[in-house]
Amino acid sequence: MKRNAGKKTFRVWHRRIGVAIALFLLLITVTGMLINHANQLGLDRTPVKNKLLLDVYGIGAPHALQTFSYQQRHLTLADSRVLLDEQLIWESAYPLIAAVATEQGWFVASQQQLIWLSPGGQLIDTLDSASGLPTPITGLGQVQQSPLLRTPEGNWLSEDEFLSWTRAHANAEIVWSEPDGNTPEHMVLLARSQHLNWERVLLDLHSGRLFGSWAIWFWDVIGLLIIAMLLSGLWLWQSKR
CATH class of the missing domain: 2.130.10.10 (YVTN repeat-like/Quinoprotein amine dehydrogenase)
Structure with missing residues (x-):
């Protein structure tokens, strides 16, 4: 009975981690596709006018x-x-x-x-x-x-x-x-935006560098979780046989 309860809990966490990894893979896939077509989409020439992102990059007023x-x-x-x-x-x-x-x-x-x-x-x-x-x-x-x-x-x-x-x-x-x-205030924002384009943001989001040095380790943890998901999936499949 305890074994079945433990297996049920394992499956629940297996699914939750699977959803998180799926969202991560979706992020990597979408940003990767956008990066591949950044030139055609003009992302390398489009300045970022989002104040929060400019603050994250430490880009102040001229x-x-x-x-x-x-x-x-x-x-x-x-x-x-x-x-x-x-x-x-x-x-x-x-x-x-x-x-x-x-x-x-x-x-x-x-x-x-x-x-x-x-x-x-x-x-x-x-x-x-x-x-x-x-x-x-x-x-x-x-x-x-x-x-x-x-x-x-x-x-x-x-x-x-x-x-x-x-x-x-x-x-x-x-x-x-x-x-x-x-x-005008919007000219200050426009001047700040000339230092950052959307291709750079996508590259940093894709690699995790947008969130600082700790995010690189987070991506490594995600990689290990993917491996764990594959192995646990094989174990669940084997246990049903």
Whole structure:
């Protein structure tokens, strides 16, 4: 009688563990399939906008976030990233400090570079000290629709499509770069999301790393439980014969 009761309890736990393992295998299968087709689904290019996930990954707000508006278009500088109308269009190797819009397009400056973008956000040119750009840049403005650079040595303009730079006249009417007022909260979230895409989340969920180092051991335990399920299943099958 005790043997039958023990076997019944064993079967109950066998089924419960089986359900848990089935859910685990479902997770592994679904995430694996999504990872295999991540490129076709655009998951490698889709930023994660979930605050909880961003917090789990330790992705905070950018140190510097500025938005500049021109003719109903909005250019945002988030540390080293450039977004136009909430779409990532450029990532610099250096922190970005200012931007101006002219009839020639957008000009975005870091201390070491001047990035020239078309009004629609396409890259036209990247200028640095190797191309004669005065550095370090400490400020950006414009004079009559031409970008002006401020450096410790003075203010600089180019009159030949940025092939050379000359000092600006002392009485030049400079319009300095000025960002918009307070940046909307959703732009802060959007800037954070540029550091994480859904393919990365799926890869970490598939491997268990999303839940920290302890989860790797949990996956190992699941593997051992699968082996135990197979062996116990064989034992139950054998006991019925």
